[in-house]
Amino acid sequence: MEKVIYQINKSRLLETIKVSASIGATENGGLNRLALTQEDKTMRDIFVNWLKEEGLNIRIDDFGNIYGRRKGRKNSGPVIAIGSHLDTQPCGGRFDGVLGVLSALEVIRVLNDNQVETEYPIEIINFTNEEGARFRPPMLGSGGAAEVFTQDFVYHTKDSKDVTFEQALKQIGYVGKKANRLKNVKNYIELHIEQGPILEKKNKSIGIVQGIQGMSWLTISVTGETNHAGPTPMDGRRDALVPAAKMIAKVNQLTKEIDGLKITVGKMDVSPNVSNVIPGKVEFTVDIRHQDDEARANAIEILREQLSTIALTHDVDLTIETDWKSDAVEFSPDVIKGITEGAEEFGYPAMELFSGPGHDAKYVAQVADTGMIFIPSHKGISHNEQELSFHDDIEKGANVLLYAVTKLANVIN
Incomplete structure (x- = not known):
């Protein structure tokens, strides 16, 4: 019997994405659809109606x-799960997360x-608060479903x-039952x-994701002494900003010493932040990522030593706190195989790579064999209104998803 290769309806998928892009739309073509807001509720209501139209439970x-x-024929499970999230950053793009949920819907429509x-x-599945833009940490919905976070922890997180x-969940009317959580999952694909x-630089249409990098978020506090900028001699100052600047330079220099290490200083607060006052305290954040947890831990230890030396030299106090960490994840060989075969079946140029950002797949991987498919982001832009993935790449990614799902779900007819 000849094998049937199903393909998605490109125009239908793009029209579905267009509808999503109108909910929480920004002036510059992006989306502002924070988790559990009215915009999120509107999108959820539309999504639920689409599920009803397809006869889903x-x-x-x-x-x-x-x-x-x-x-399925074995309706008690285990299940093949597909999805992502519909919430966005405050000035986010139209595809981040949305593509995974709506492509999953298109898979069902084709079947x-x-x-x-x-x-x-x-x-x-549409997971709640993946972005972490309103409630921190990110991925609370998938982390809660996978029991990484307790209900009490998630419920008491504040914006x-x-x-x-x-409170926000109740306000939009989407409080469900604990018994409805994710369970008995064979595979998850996002x-x-x-x-x-x-992918764009390598001219590849499909990224076969091998896993997700581990990450740590640190808060660095440098405390000196606030004083008047005019009368205080340079050699008598305990300026917190000068050593903090040297620390930031040292942080970035470490990426040249450890291959594959990614470090970002994304936030900085200077106190009292007045032009004629010597800064008495500086606080900045450090985001550290690597696909190898040991390499990431080693980088943090090196930073502790180097930053402590700078603090001692400048007679300032230093504290380094780990706000959040998430270990690296390796994805399932079986799911990776299904994705690889899909790309080969359609003749799409593909490559293996690791994910730098965290995704819902990270937590789902703790309860199911998991994998991810990437498609190119034009110029690498994301979490930005200018985020763009081309229609042809969207079609290719959805086709590979469809192929992998039919393979893992065991098509009968």
Whole structure:
């Protein structure tokens, strides 16, 4: 019997993405759809209606994660799960996360169009608060479902206006049941934009993701002494900003010593931040990432030593606190194989790579064999209104997702 290779309906998928792009749209063509806001509710309501139209069994768990289940011959499971998130950054793009959820919907639509029966049931998932733009840390929905975070921890997390996650969830009417959480999952696949420049530079359409880099978030506090800029002699100062500047330079220099290390100083506060006052305290954040956890831990220890030396030399106090860390994840060889075969079947140029950002797949990997598919991000831009993935690449990524899903779910007819 000749093998049937199904393909997605490109125009339908692009129209679905267009609808999403109108919910929380910004003036510059991006999206502002923070988790558990009214914009998020509107998008969720539309998404749920789409699931109903496809005849899926819909459920919502206690974190507001939305599931749409398509029956399989073994309907009790285990399931093949596909999805991502619909929330965005305040000035985010139209594809980050959204592509994974809506491409998953298109997979279901194609299977329904062709009356395809599968051995295993398939579930689409929209995870809550992946971005972490409103409630920190990120990936609370997937982390809660995978029991990385307790319900109590998630529910009591607050946004900048002191609204708790639980309050926000109730305000938009998406409090579900704990019994509805993700369970009995055979495989999970997430299609996502790369959020980096590698695929485009290498002229590859498909990224076969091997895993997700581990990351640590540090807060560095440098405390000196506030004083008047005029009368205080240079040799009598305990200026916190001067050593902090040297520390930041040292932080970036470390990336040249450890191959594959990525470090970002993304936030800095100077106190009292007045032009004629010597800064008495400086606080800055450090984001450290590497695909090898030992290399990342080693980098942090080196930084502690180097920054302590700078602090001692300048007679300032130093504290280094780890705010959050997440170890590296390696994805399932079986899922990677299905994705690889899909790219080969369609003749799409592909390459293996690791993910720099964290994704919902990171936590789902703790409860299921997991994998990810990347498509190119034009100029590597993401978390930005100018984020762009071309239509042809979207089609290719969705086709590979469809192929991998049909392979893992065991198509019967």
